[in-house]
Amino acid sequence: MTAPLQRSPAKDPGSPPEISASVFPWDLADEGLEQVLDNLQGMAGANSVYMCNLSQSTRPFRGGEYPHNPVRKRYKCEDCRIYWSPDMKHYGKIKPLRTERDFLAKTDWVEEFTTAAHKRGMKAGVELFHAWIDPRRLEKEFPDSIQVNEFGKPVITHNDGHPAVCLNSPAFQEYALGLYSDLAANYDLDYIQTCLIPYVLRTKYLTQNLPPDPIDWALVAPEKGGCFCGHCMAAAKKSGFDLEEARKELLILAKQDKQPIRKPGILAAEYLRQQPVLKRWLDFRCESVNNLYRMTSTAAKSFKPDIDIRWNHYTRTHSYYSGIDLSSFTKHVDSIRANAFVEHSDDLKLVDDKVRYLENFEKAAGDRVHWVAALDIRGKDPSVLEKSAELSSFTGCDGYALSHYGGATFENLRAVKRGLQKSKWAAHFK
Ligand SMILES: [Zn+2]
Numbered sequence: 479m480t481a482p483l484q485r486s487p488a489k490d491p492g493s494p495p496e497i498s499a500s501v502f503p504w505d506l507a508d509e510g511l512e513q514v515l516d517n518l519q520g521m522a523g524a525n526s527v528y529m530c531n532l533s534q535s536t537r538p539f540r541g542g543e544y545p546h547n548p549v550r551k552r553y554k555c556e557d558c559r560i561y562w563s564p565d566m567k568h569y570g571k572i573k574p575l576r577t578e579r580d581f582l583a584k585t586d587w588v589e590e591f592t593t594a595a596h597k598r599g600m601k602a603g604v605e606l607f608h609a610w611i612d613p614r615r616l617e618k619e620f621p622d623s624i625q626v627n628e629f630g631k632p633v634i635t636h637n638d639g640h641p642a643v644c645l646n647s648p649a650f651q652e653y654a655l656g657l658y659s660d661l662a663a664n665y666d667l668d669y670i671q672t673c674l675i676p677y678v679l680r681t682k683y684l685t686q687n688l689p690p691d692p693i694d695w696a697l698v699a700p701e702k703g704g705c706f707c708g709h710c711m712a713a714a715k716k717s718g719f720d721l722e723e724a725r726k727e728l729l730i731l732a733k734q735d736k737q738p739i740r741k742p743g744i745l746a747a748e749y750l751r752q753q754p755v756l757k758r759w760l761d762f763r764c765e766s767v768n769n770l771y772r773m774t775s776t777a778a779k780s781f782k783p784d785i786d787i788r789w790n791h792y793t794r795t796h797s798y799y800s801g802i803d804l805s806s807f808t809k810h811v812d813s814i815r816a817n818a819f820v821e822h823s824d825d826l827k828l829v830d831d832k833v834r835y836l837e838n839f840e841k842a843a844g845d846r847v848h849w850v851a852a853l854d855i856r857g858k859d860p861s862v863l864e865k866s867a868e869l870s871s872f873t874g875c876d877g878y879a880l881s882h883y884g885g886a887t888f889e890n891l892r893a894v895k896r897g898l899q900k901s902k903w904a905a906h907f908k
Contacts, residue, residue, distance in 0.1 A: 496877030498526035508549040521891035528603030538885035562588035572653035603669035613640030623647035625704030633704040662778035669786035676801035764803040771810035819854040840874030855886035860893035867897025
């Protein structure tokens with residue numbers, strides 16, 4: 479067990495930063511666990527590693543090939559599988575599915591990975607990815623747990639046209655508690671990080687660095703997003719919010735012509751003032767997210783009080799429209815990975831934008847949580863990465879999260895270290 483993370487405002491300016499890095503289980507199986515840790519520690523200066531579980535799609539994520547994997551050029555993973563040996567007593571109706579691929583299934587990767595990292599004095603974490611349950615399985619086995627929009631239709635999210643899970647579904651909540659309890663009770667993890675996507679309207683805004691004013695999101699949120707299901711009706715009622723009545727009012731808004739509203743250039747904040755029921759509904763979604771994280775954090779800490787509950791803050795702006803109200807949400811997590819990938823763009827000018835974003839993030843959340851800035855280590859130009867690894871350190875962050883090891887060239891790993899040697903933390907990377 480390594481020392482607990484230093485958290486603001488108690489953080490010591492002289493203490494080393496946390497340089498975390500993400501790996502996938504197949505990186506470890508293909509390249510060798512010790513070799514991967516050697517590379518991350520030696521080349522990039524990492525002192526913290528986390529392994530992704532419940533991942534989806536083909537990797538590397540943006541296409542191309544793995545640069546140093548000796549076994550494969552790319553990997554299509556099984557949807558939303560775990561790579562540890564689950565203790566089923568923690569689960570209810572929804573049980574986690576373990577990998578069935580031969581080269582992965584014989585090993586408890588969380589156990590091996592955590593033990594190996596701790597032997598080197600590195601922190602060890604697990605990430606639970608964007609969707610915690612395979613959306614096809616959700617449709618087939620748990621249709622009662624699907625998010626629905628104001629018309630009662632399933633909310634389609636980032637999962638290739640498949641629906642999103644409802645965060646107020648008791649079966650899903652039980653499953654979420656199971657994941658956190660199982661991991662905290664049975665593994666000596668320093669942190670559990672998650673990138674669960676709570677509410678999504680349109681995928682393209684997630685990946686753009688500078689999305690438009692959220693007026694577009696406010697106008698279509700109840701039509702494109704969830705949730706108005708029976709579980710949400712019941713949860714809202716408990717908090718004194720009549721969601722059924724709100725739905726009727728929002729349906730009237732849905733029939734309005736949106737163009738006259740957009741035309742004078744009205745801002746989202748003003749529109750929400752004019753439509754308090756919409757604001758109340760958006761607040762309710764944030765309360766639903768807060769409630770889920772309060773429950774999972776409490777469950778994990780009942781087994782391991784010092785475990786760090788970490789949120790991957792993947793939306794760069796307007797997170798309120800995806801259900802994250804930072805000011806109240808930070809009460810339910812211990813640390814945050816602030817995502818603002820620019821390094822893959824190979825555009826040095828974007829590093830300045832990123833630094834400004836991170837400085838603002840420090841103002842918004844830095845006093846309340848330990849936070850690390852995400853660096854995308856999969857770009858083609860190491861000089862951009864090196865500059866970002868240097869300059870991002872001066873923004874108030876407590877370290878970095880390097881994503882993802884398998885897709886990064888060794889030259890990029892070394893560029894991170896060179897940046898660190900010129901950073902605010904240079905004394906720790908001689
Ligand atoms: Zn719902």
